[in-house]
Amino acid sequence: MFRFSEIKKSFLVALWLMFLTFPIMVIRVNTIYKTIEWRWERMFMVGIGAFFLSFLWRYLHKKKEAGEKKAEEAGTLPLAQRLIKNRQFSIPAAIGLGIFIIAFPFIFSMYQTNIMTTALIYVVVGLGLNIVVGLAGLLDLGYVAFYAVGAYSYALLNHHFGLGFWAALPIGATFAFLFGVILGFPVLRLRGDYLAIVTLGFGEIIRLILENWNAFSFGPSGIANIPRPGFFGMDLSLSQSITYVYFLMIGMAIFTIFVVKRLQDSRLGRAWIALREDEVACQAMGIDKTRTKLSAFALGATWAGIGGVVFAAKTTFINPASFTIWESIIILCIVVLGGMGSVLGVIFGALVLILLPEYLRAFSEYRMLIFGATLVTMMVFRPGGIITDVRKTYKFKGLKDKQPTV
Amino acid sequence: MDYFIELFLGGLTRGSIYALIALGYTMVYGIIQLINFAHGEIYMLGAFTALIVAGILTMLGWNQVAILVIASIVAVVYSAAYGFTIEKIAYKPLRQAPRLSALISAIGMSMFLQYYVLLAQTSNFLPFPNLIPDFKFLEPIEHIVRSSEIVIYATTAIVMVLLTGLIKFTKIGKAMRATAQDRDMAMLVGVDVNKVISMTFIVGSATAALGGVLIASHTGQINYYIGFIAGIKAFVAAVLGGIGSMPGAVLGSLVLGMSESFFTGYISSDYEDVFAFLFLVFTLIFRPSGILGRTDTDKV
Structure with a gap:
């Protein structure tokens, strides 16, 4: 994953963002007292931050593209919905949550x-x-x-x-x-x-x-x-x-x-x-x-x-x-x-x-x-948000084993 | 009568500044149908960059005109760079997404940039040095029109002519018009759509930055929030003139600037912004296509 071309790309992104944020981040002038403040350390912070964030950015991009393909193939429910559907988990969780909510102001x-x-x-x-x-x-x-x-x-x-x-x-x-x-x-x-x-x-x-x-x-x-x-x-x-x-x-x-x-x-x-x-x-x-x-x-x-x-x-x-x-x-x-x-x-x-x-x-x-x-x-x-809404879908089940009676 | 002329010229100044911002709005909207909410922030960034450059050069003891020219150039370059980068980060990945997603992303960008400037600089109003020299020949009528106002009118007129030329007669202008009409078709005939969109953002941002430098030097103070209201009002102007149309944007800006100026001068200055928003609401309700816009129907 960490190929040379990737590193070069991130390096260029970091360089560009350092240039871009240079005046606003680094220099602060006061025209009344006629003082200039140079805050060079910020420039390096931007550079280093941008370098790593650009890796993350591309990684998320790849993941999103891969995720879209996967979702099309499998059509499984996201984690949150699966947890709610699972009664063994959801009923105790709901009871625990209820107790916590009631006890909250007293604790x-x-x-x-x-x-x-x-x-x-x-x-x-x-x-x-x-x-x-x-x-x-x-x-x-x-x-x-x-x-x-x-x-x-x-x-x-x-x-x-x-x-x-x-x-x-x-x-x-x-x-x-x-x-x-x-x-x-x-x-x-x-x-x-x-x-x-x-x-x-x-x-x-x-x-x-x-x-x-x-x-x-x-x-x-x-x-x-x-x-x-x-x-x-x-x-x-x-x-x-x-x-x-x-x-x-x-x-x-x-x-x-x-x-x-x-x-x-x-x-x-x-x-x-x-x-x-x-x-x-x-x-x-x-x-x-x-x-x-x-x-x-x-x-x-x-x-x-x-x-x-x-x-x-x-x-x-x-x-x-x-x-x-x-x-x-x-x-x-x-x-x-x-x-x-x-x-x-x-x-x-x-x-x-x-x-x-x-x-x-x-x-x-x-x-x-x-x-x-x-x-x-x-x-x-993730335009759908963290817990994406899942629309109700209907699937035809049991068509195979039950022959339609005429 | 003097009061009337004063209000008229004041309205012209406002209108010209709105026009410099509205041109960018309308160009971007024409090409990717996105309300670039962060456009007002580009204008604010332009003003801040100019302030920083001008502050340094003033302390070095340069002369006024040189400072004005250099500060404007740096502000324009930086704002264009910001416009370019914003498009790449926040809008390009969303080209195929619903329009609402891109709009929310634009709002997020606008908020991010405002607080970026607030945190990196200051939340207070900063005094902006007067960069525009006083013209000798204006002295007799100085109480009516200031030289900064003359510079604003002239700059707006020149920018307007140059942009019209760019759109009408150059190759990239032709590509822009093609992309605005039909992006897929433009791609098919070999227009590099990504380049065209980047170029639009660069040109629009540069124009806004020019507006930022001029208005800051005219009013003498800036803070991180100036872009928001100015951006909204320029958007009102762009809609009023017919969004997507460049002469419309200028006309709409002048109409809005004038009516605002007369409203505050004769009726009430407390409700200045209310007036602008009402103007927007009524325009959108009664003539959503604007003065010079064409009506388009939904395509299925």
Whole structure:
């Protein structure tokens, strides 16, 4: 494998990248104090890194090509699906997981529970986006706008009318749903990539309005003192209420998984997947394109709204800075990394992308850099995500031993 | 009246810069039907490279015009190199993949480049030296139009003419048009499609870098985030003019720049970006093919 030509190729790649990153990585000028900083060591780091990464890059390429051929021949299920199918493994695993989930807030500290709750919010929101991007194939870059609608509906309703969490939850979800329908209706006729840009535009419009319309949203200073969810009118201490929100989110995540699973196999879900694969063929089969797309868009928005209400209740403070385009892209990253259309994948993606940066604080400044690189490498090498969605296939079994009776 | 002229010229400046970026967008889209999300970042990288070069040369005590020329050349070369490399890494492996995959890859690239500059340089705004000399003959009307603005108009016009020439009269231009029309057919008649696509990225990135240097020296400050908004707005302009059409990109940019300038001047400056996005939404809803674009139907 390590032939001379390969080494030469990697060497040239490293040289090229050293040249490319030279000014930005090495030199830093300060035009006010008139100083120049030369950071030569970085150049060698780039060179060495690029040298080895280019080997890895080519190796992954080869593996991907080989993998495609193999998959065509064998048609076996990926590892994750095989594990789930295997009852001897899946039942004890599910029980163990259940115990772990229930025991989690009692074993670990409040801080850990809080982080876990955040991750669970992303699981719910990610599953919502999964309906839009993964199942229906509509790239929505303004998804966080609906999240903002949910969060602000709770915060504002509470501020003006003193509404509680449980009253605000359905209202926030309904508002997000309505927004999804209103925004979706005119733009869903557009082609995929235009749709992405328009939704991005909508997302930014909503954020900018929240930031500038002080009379309505209290501007950049945001809304503070949002109450945590109540539990039958009881007064909860801080740690109790964090545990409560945690279990609330567990329940909500299970509910979401259930709904998405059922939707996936429903008539509507199959229409979404078909629409993702081929629009023209779908229309020829009599599927109402606009309505099907709109239902995906609005359902996704509803889930974002629910996530937003919980987010506002959990953090007790919101401002427009929590709803930037990068938030949308992180959620997109969750869906893409985990596997578009795959429920298990999205859960996995959310846990990895939200928990890892929390525990690897040292790398937290590199978080967005790594997210960006992840999006590119996932698309290049494994567009299906880590846990690829496997569509239901039907095979004719037993034709050989059972002769058809006439 | 003076205020009107000021807004008009300000709009022209914005429009010209948008045009320099939008040309790259529209060329890339025309050839591989990809919204090159990282294009705005190329523009930002151009501005940063120019800042570094200009900073060093200023300290060495070179004269202003020499610095401007050298900084622009280095920025253009580097941005072109970045454009070329990005295409090879993030887009080339995805040519046969669904369009959505390539778009997600482009978004990832854009994010990566922004944070690359943020981490390697700084997250603060950096002051950018004024590289464009003050012209003597402009002194009487200095309060209306600055010399940097004149340079921006002139550069945009020259770049526009050169690019039109490149597309219309050279061999590579012909190959570009052929690839844009039908990539498979172009391949069959012996066009080296990979080379054409690389060339498109190089030319587009170089143009964007020029825009980056000029606007940075006009506004006097840059940070890692300037590429994002500028890129989105240039995209709006390209769509407005009809994506894939070069005169369309310039026309769309001027229309967007002007209307933005008048909107902020007469109505509200808080909602400047909202206005641009609304412009985009309405264009796409009511005339998705843009002003000069042709309508195409889905091919089965």
